[in-house]
Amino acid sequence: EIVLTQSPGTLSLSPGERATLSCRASQSVSSSYLAWYQQKPGQAPRLLIYGASSRATGIPDRFSGSGSGTDFTLTIDRLEPEDFAVYYCQQYGSSPLTFGGGTKVEIK
Amino acid sequence: QVQLVQSGSELKKPGASVKVSCKASGYTFTSYAMNWVRQAPGQGLEWMGWINTNTGNPTYAQGFTGRFVFSLDTSVSTAYLQISSLKAEDTAVYYCARPDTGAAFDIWGQGTMVTVSS
Numbered sequence: 001e002i003v004l005t006q007s008p009g010t011l012s013l014s015p016g017e018r019a020t021l022s023c024r025a026s027q028s029v030s031s032s033y034l035a036w037y038q039q040k041p042g043q044a045p046r047l048l049i050y051g052a053s054s055r056a057t058g059i060p061d062r063f064s065g066s067g068s069g070t071d072f073t074l075t076i077d078r079l080e081p082e083d084f085a086v087y088y089c090q091q092y093g094s095s096p097l098t099f100g101g102g103t104k105v106e107i108k
Numbered sequence: 109q110v111q112l113v114q115s116g117s118e119l120k121k122p123g124a125s126v127k128v129s130c131k132a133s134g135y136t137f138t139s140y141a142m143n144w145v146r147q148a149p150g151q152g153l154e155w156m157g158w159i160n161t162n163t164g165n166p167t168y169a170q171g172f173t174g175r176f177v178f179s180l181d182t183s184v185s186t187a188y189l190q191i192s193s194l195k196a197e198d199t200a201v202y203y204c205a206r207p208d209t210g211a212a213f214d215i216w217g218q219g220t221m222v223t224v225s226s
Contacts, residue, residue, distance in 0.1 A: 044217065045153065045213070099152055099153040100152070101152050
């Protein structure tokens, strides 16, 4: 099983700042099958990034993903008020599919 | 539009069973697999497994064998999750999620809260 470790656990930032979230895998994620999701309280997760760096439909270009192998990053440029949420990475290249523990981006 | 609509919240006693439904619309149901994801209160996301909507063959993640059953009714484009012998630790929100062609989960149901309490 591939274990995904997200850091930091909580990120305290102000609107307009840049957020950099990390996701580290215990072994290489095949074919960069790495996704990022955003979840707000009381809502289902929303797909942001798939294939490590491709934005899902309708996702603003301030969200970008990068990385390969075992190290992946989600960057949010110029945080908007609606971006404060919890973010999860997920690998879907090998079974069992696994999620990271999440990073909460909170308003400073 | 493409959507998954799940059944409403459930309150069950320990030892009872529950069946959660996930109705798909806006796409051909049998063209995409269906996954199930659990989220305990205040916790992260946990993949439970998936079901092949063509064959009905389920695959369960470790920890979700025995009491958990995935099933389908393709005539009404609906997937089901049944949990038997409910325990307090089954209290969670259960999501169905459809993978896109690359297999990331692009469509999610709104979630069904299952509370197990005496």
